[in-house]
Amino acid sequence: MSDLVESRADSTLAEFTADVCRRLASGLLDRTGDDLRDLVAQEVDGLRAALSDPSFLDTADAPSDPPFVSPKGYTTINTNPVTSRRNPLAPLVTIEHDGDVVEMTTTLSLPYQGPRGRVHGGYAAVLLDHVLWHAVRSRLDSVSFTRSLTITYEQALPIGTELTMTGRVTEIDGRKTFAAGEIKAGDVVCVRGEGLWVSPRPRT
Numbered sequence: 001m002s003d004l005v006e007s008r009a010d011s012t013l014a015e016f017t018a019d020v021c022r023r024l025a026s027g028l029l030d031r032t033g034d035d036l037r038d039l040v041a042q043e044v045d046g047l048r049a050a051l052s053d054p055s056f057l058d059t060a061d062a063p064s065d066p067p068f069v070s071p072k073g074y075t076t077i078n079t080n081p082v083t084s085r086r087n088p089l090a091p092l093v094t095i096e097h098d099g100d101v102v103e104m105t106t107t108l109s110l111p112y113q114g115p116r117g118r119v120h121g122g123y124a125a126v127l128l129d130h131v132l133w134h135a136v137r138s139r140l141d142s143v144s145f146t147r148s149l150t151i152t153y154e155q156a157l158p159i160g161t162e163l164t165m166t167g168r169v170t171e172i173d174g175r176k177t178f179a180a181g182e183i184k185a186g187d188v189v190c191v192r193g194e195g196l197w198v199s200p201r202p203r204t
């Protein structure tokens, strides 16, 4: 098992700061003038309070992504731009495995917008890449990399609505693993994806 490398309070502060960054990133896109100043002032006050008085932070829940020392001795921080609570680029997601199916949920705000009211198509591809990779990873003993990913945009993928990403493996052929899945808003399939994940050649 791996060891933690910072205190629980510091990990909580880091994740609180990432959440502040998330709120500011959204606020910068839907507020102007005094409204924006109010938000910035409120978040700065919160950060000052969190720095000067650790009891300001709710430490009831364990940090989601504390850095740790890996079994190989490396200090590791989850940098993932989809799942890391500590990376402000990542929205907050849930991931669940149900047998061979992986399901992920999230609600995306304005920083992920492409056309007005719709998720940027590139970010929809990011979400599908991630959920399909998880489905592949759950079936293999080794890591694999996305080799190809085909995305079909069926319907507008809405901003501000809970989205459900689902992924499953469709075929395993040696180093090649094929997977497919979709993103739904409610019961509507908005985006489909299918692709190939390849494990690196074994070292000779």
Ligand SMILES: CCCCCCCCCCCC(=O)SCCNC(=O)CCNC(=O)[C@H](O)C(C)(C)COP(=O)(O)OP(=O)(O)OC[C@H]1O[C@@H](n2cnc3c(N)ncnc32)[C@H](O)[C@@H]1OP(=O)(O)O
Pocket: 080, 129, 130, 133, 144, 145, 146, 147, 148, 174, 175, 176, 196, 198, 199, 200, 201
């Ligand atoms: C838990 C915390 C962690 C958290 C970590 C979470 C990370 C999740 C991230 C999501 C996933 C990513 O983003 S991964 C990052 C993005 N992807 C990458 O960076 C990958 C870049 N590409 C590569 O590194 C390389 O191309 C590889 C390793 C994927 C494959 O190289 P290779 O080993 O030389 O492969 P190669 O021989 O050409 O192909 C292997 C086999 O696949 C076949 N093949 C190749 N392309 C195709 C194709 N389009 N359609 C059908 N078949 C194909 C070939 O014919 C061959 O078949 P045969 O002759 O063997 O039958």
